[in-house]
Amino acid sequence: MPQPPSSPSWWGVARLSDTSTDTETPALPGDGLREGIVDTLRRDLGEQLIDTYLLPQKDLWVRVASEAWAITGRSLKLQGFDYFCFLSAIDWMPSPFGKGEDDPSAPPAEPDPEAGAIKQGYTGGDTRFQLFARVTDLKRHVSVTIKADVPESLTMPTWIPSYAGANWHERETHEMFGILFDGHPDLRNLYLPGAFEGFPLRKDFPLLSRMVKPWPGIVDVEPMPANDDETPAEGGES
Amino acid sequence: MTMLNERQQLSYIAAQAADARLNVELETEGMTLNIGPQHPATHGTLRIIARLDGEQVIWAEPVAGYMHRGYEKLTEVRTFPQVTTLINRIDWLGSFANEVPFILAAEQLMDIEAPPRAQYIRTIMFELSRIANVSLFLGDLGVQLGAITPVFMAFRDREYVLNLIEGATGGRFHPNFDRIGGLKDDLPKGWIDETKQVMKKLRQFCDEIEDLLFGNEIFQSRTRGVGIIPADIAKSYGMSGANLRASGVDWDLRRDQSLPMAWDKADFKVWTHPDGDSWARCWVRLQETREATKIVDQLVDSIPSGPVMAKVPRIIKVPEGEAWVSTENPLGEMGYYVVSKGDLGPFRVKIRSASFNNISITPWVLKGVYVPDIITILASLYFILGDIDR
Amino acid sequence: MGLVDRGRMPIPLTKLFNIGRSYSMWVYQWGLACCAIEMGAAFGSPRYDVMRLGVIPLPASPRQADLVVVSGTVTDKMAPAVRRLYEQMPEPKYVISMGSCANCGGPYWDSYSVTKGVDQIIPVDVYVPGCPPRPEALLEGIVLLQQRIKNEDMGAKWRNEEYTSLQKTAARAAAAEQPIVVGGGPIE
Numbered sequence: 001m002p003q004p005p006s007s008p009s010w011w012g013v014a015r016l017s018d019t020s021t022d023t024e025t026p027a028l029p030g031d032g033l034r035e036g037i038v039d040t041l042r043r044d045l046g047e048q049l050i051d052t053y054l055l056p057q058k059d060l061w062v063r064v065a066s067e068a069w070a071i072t073g074r075s076l077k078l079q080g081f082d083y084f085c086f087l088s089a090i091d092w093m094p095s096p097f098g099k100g101e102d103d104p105s106a107p108p109a110e111p112d113p114e115a116g117a118i119k120q121g122y123t124g125g126d127t128r129f130q131l132f133a134r135v136t137d138l139k140r141h142v143s144v145t146i147k148a149d150v151p152e153s154l155t156m157p158t159w160i161p162s163y164a165g166a167n168w169h170e171r172e173t174h175e176m177f178g179i180l181f182d183g184h185p186d187l188r189n190l191y192l193p194g195a196f197e198g199f200p201l202r203k204d205f206p207l208l209s210r211m212v213k214p215w216p217g218i219v220d221v222e223p224m225p226a227n228d229d230e231t232p233a234e235g236g237e238s
Numbered sequence: 239m240t241m242l243n244e245r246q247q248l249s250y251i252a253a254q255a256a257d258a259r260l261n262v263e264l265e266t267e268g269m270t271l272n273i274g275p276q277h278p279a280t281h282g283t284l285r286i287i288a289r290l291d292g293e294q295v296i297w298a299e300p301v302a303g304y305m306h307r308g309y310e311k312l313t314e315v316r317t318f319p320q321v322t323t324l325i326n327r328i329d330w331l332g333s334f335a336n337e338v339p340f341i342l343a344a345e346q347l348m349d350i351e352a353p354p355r356a357q358y359i360r361t362i363m364f365e366l367s368r369i370a371n372v373s374l375f376l377g378d379l380g381v382q383l384g385a386i387t388p389v390f391m392a393f394r395d396r397e398y399v400l401n402l403i404e405g406a407t408g409g410r411f412h413p414n415f416d417r418i419g420g421l422k423d424d425l426p427k428g429w430i431d432e433t434k435q436v437m438k439k440l441r442q443f444c445d446e447i448e449d450l451l452f453g454n455e456i457f458q459s460r461t462r463g464v465g466i467i468p469a470d471i472a473k474s475y476g477m478s479g480a481n482l483r484a485s486g487v488d489w490d491l492r493r494d495q496s497l498p499m500a501w502d503k504a505d506f507k508v509w510t511h512p513d514g515d516s517w518a519r520c521w522v523r524l525q526e527t528r529e530a531t532k533i534v535d536q537l538v539d540s541i542p543s544g545p546v547m548a549k550v551p552r553i554i555k556v557p558e559g560e561a562w563v564s565t566e567n568p569l570g571e572m573g574y575y576v577v578s579k580g581d582l583g584p585f586r587v588k589i590r591s592a593s594f595n596n597i598s599i600t601p602w603v604l605k606g607v608y609v610p611d612i613i614t615i616l617a618s619l620y621f622i623l624g625d626i627d628r
Numbered sequence: 629m630g631l632v633d634r635g636r637m638p639i640p641l642t643k644l645f646n647i648g649r650s651y652s653m654w655v656y657q658w659g660l661a662c663c664a665i666e667m668g669a670a671f672g673s674p675r676y677d678v679m680r681l682g683v684i685p686l687p688a689s690p691r692q693a694d695l696v697v698v699s700g701t702v703t704d705k706m707a708p709a710v711r712r713l714y715e716q717m718p719e720p721k722y723v724i725s726m727g728s729c730a731n732c733g734g735p736y737w738d739s740y741s742v743t744k745g746v747d748q749i750i751p752v753d754v755y756v757p758g759c760p761p762r763p764e765a766l767l768e769g770i771v772l773l774q775q776r777i778k779n780e781d782m783g784a785k786w787r788n789e790e791y792t793s794l795q796k797t798a799a800r801a802a803a804a805e806q807p808i809v810v811g812g813g814p815i816e
Binding site: 275283303304305306307308311312315323324327330331374389390393394397410411412623624 | 660661662665666668669672673674675701703705706709735736738739740741742759760762
């Protein structure tokens, strides 16, 4: 194994010692560990932990009440989830523009009464916008996704006291969804020029290029190497 | 609060003492320095506004967004196979590595798994894109410090890797080779022999760079003890990849999670460094390039035979659900949170890119450094603009 | 240069100057995205070696450059800076637009933040298509630009007019004054 060149540093700091780490790799986390995390969270939050969803051997989702968002961050940090992965939001409203594949010159389709219904994903929800974040425990090798409803006022507490990295993620979420973060020092635009209007990741933000030009490529019919026959294969069994 | 080890403390004290002496000797006045948005030595545009007191930065703020292309919105109006064309271009130096987590997330939702041969080839291509990515970093490092030669060497040896990627996928840069359920094609004839020769050349390149740069006294004095990031700060900012490992955190998603990829079949070492300074970050990347060549060497020897594509329906509809998959990309942890509603395309894709978190630490780490160190610290953090702005 | 100033330069002398100009171009790299790496490979790598074409990369500032290669996605936030860069360059100046994004928006044609082509901001002489184009394609674009410069009426350039060709017949001049696309084909 090539060793780093060792040479005296310019302010007399000690020479480079052995830099390798041969720590024991812990076993991959089981569902028991994930259930333990839920128990600890329930102890800290009580009734404000609303729902959980455990995908066996894979992942864990927890939904908390919006008032408990800041406390959840602190509780997770104290449990050892010290690595901040990301924070963002989802707009659960179905897009009024579909996928933008229609011919823009055609007359608008009849409004579908079912189309406006909002249906949330794992662990449910009550509001159009949901905040979600993911943190990891680097020692126990386990991660958890936290979700919370965003109330009508579109204001949520900030996570910066618990996770410094939330700063930019909250700026991005504010810019893209218009969600305000109470206690954030600096909610300026991160990406877009200051004069930009609208919140691009909201589902009712139109992509104007698609309004004037039809998109031909919505159905992808590239032949797959596995099925040489012309008829499309049924199901996903191999 | 911050946990510094003994060596970090020593260098911190030395720097503070030097500053104090300088401030007594010279009276300085503040000025604002604007760097960017464009610089001929960079690809992509990041602007940094620094408030200076003499030669020292008292406040610095990166201005991102000059490359914001709206990936997360565009994925909502694409079908699943079309999304890979876009996300190839996020981290443009390691394009293949960008596709893998998204494809794995879609496969997880559809409950299919690629055949073993496809998993092996995916892992090999993943590591090749890591080499293509990091070798340019190693060359670019010299340019940031005023040495031009390493970048020529990097471009020379990087071409070999690009030729390999082009030979297998048909694309030098953006292969778009992954399909849901496997790969577009099998490897061409003679590819494996050539790969082994190229890996030898790349190891030689690593040795050359180590002699030329890492053993160089100027390089060491410019990077040692500069831009120290302690482990707990790095973790709370969500830094990942070599930046995190250079702060002494032993965390590598290739080893520490189970994915349908072939990393567990290869024997490799996860390098860490206790110092957390610019030098450590560069050094860890150098070692990672070597490890990547070893992973490729081991895996090309043991590729199983068989198909490269599982049976999938011709028109791909992904069932309703949510999935998160992240992998250890060349720049750090890159993950996709895919929400599907059972349509042809995803409902929402949250792209967690490594550089965004890695660069969000700059206001913290640039506080108190000297002006020439801004460039070395940024170079050692190693960001790609498409990965910050998405 | 009084002759040039008054726009009355003899054609043989113009041609002589043009040869000199076309083989001593300082090119400024305006690398914005993925294409910047391929541009770097063309300009900075020993394998492609742009200097053999009489093109010198890496000037210290756009104020010293004759040619700018805009490679990569131009966003609406970046657009004012691109315009300003172009205005900083001294006349006569030329622009190569490299890659689909700079040509027309490319894969981001429907994005809310991407400018649909750099030619909406600055005039473009040569378009290099591809996503990203290979370094060879960029080199061909440079060669085509050199041929274009050799046929240029320098007096017209001096008077800040559009590109004017030295071709004698009107039809051939009109054809020569179109922007060049590497690989041929009209611009949609």
